[in-house]
Amino acid sequence: MTTTSDTARPLIGVVMGSSSDWETMQHAVQILKHFGIANESRVLSAHRMPDDMFAYAEEASGRGLQAIIAGAGGAAHLPGMLAAKTTVPVLGVPVASKQLAGLDSLYSIVQMPKGVPVATFAIGVAGAANAALFAVAMLALHDSDLATRLHLFRAEQTLAARNMALPQS
Numbered sequence: 001m002t003t004t005s006d007t008a009r010p011l012i013g014v015v016m017g018s019s020s021d022w023e024t025m026q027h028a029v030q031i032l033k034h035f036g037i038a039n040e041s042r043v044l045s046a047h048r049m050p051d052d053m054f055a056y057a058e059e060a061s062g063r064g065l066q067a068i069i070a071g072a073g074g075a076a077h078l079p080g081m082l083a084a085k086t087t088v089p090v091l092g093v094p095v096a097s098k099q100l101a102g103l104d105s106l107y108s109i110v111q112m113p114k115g116v117p118v119a120t121f122a123i124g125v126a127g128a129a130n131a132a133l134f135a136v137a138m139l140a141l142h143d144s145d146l147a148t149r150l151h152l153f154r155a156e157q158t159l160a161a162r163n164m165a166l167p168q169s
């Protein structure tokens with residue numbers, strides 16, 4: 001197993017079905033790094049390595065993970081199957097697939113049966129970044145310094161939007 005992680009004990013796990021998902025999922029890691037959240041990332045395929053996936057889910061709580069951000073494309077069973085094996089919150093990111101542009105991924109992740117939730121985000125980069133921001137917001141509930149930095153992040157976006165210029169017509 002290849003896992004990349006900060007030196008600190010990871011609070012957030014970022015997992016994905018394939019290395020081909022990294023282009024999308026790296027945006028979640030970038031957000032976590034921006035906020036200084038200890039995290040780990042690794043490939044964890046529901047279909048190609050199901051035993052590893054279940055072990056990861058079973059160990060998540062004991063390892064201190066506060067949330068798992070799980071991205072997958074196509075028959076995207078990874079987030080749902082992780083959620084089936086842990087009560088650590090699972091944030092699902094539909095990765096855009098080549099054939100169906102990620103609609104298959106979205107439907108695979110979002111339509112969980114009642115009782116086993118996966119918080120599902122937008123297809124692609126926006127979903128990956130927002131899943132990480134959502135995890136930051138969860139952690140910020142118990143970390144006032146982090147909450148201040150999250151407010152600042154939002155304020156910077158507001159400022160940038162106010163300063164947006166359109167081309168002259």
Ligand code: RP5
Pocket residue numbers: 016017018019020021045071072073074075095
């Ligand atoms: C899924 O199949 C992965 O999450 C990925 O999005 C998709 C394609 O995987 P590769 O064939 O690129 O490894 O399991």
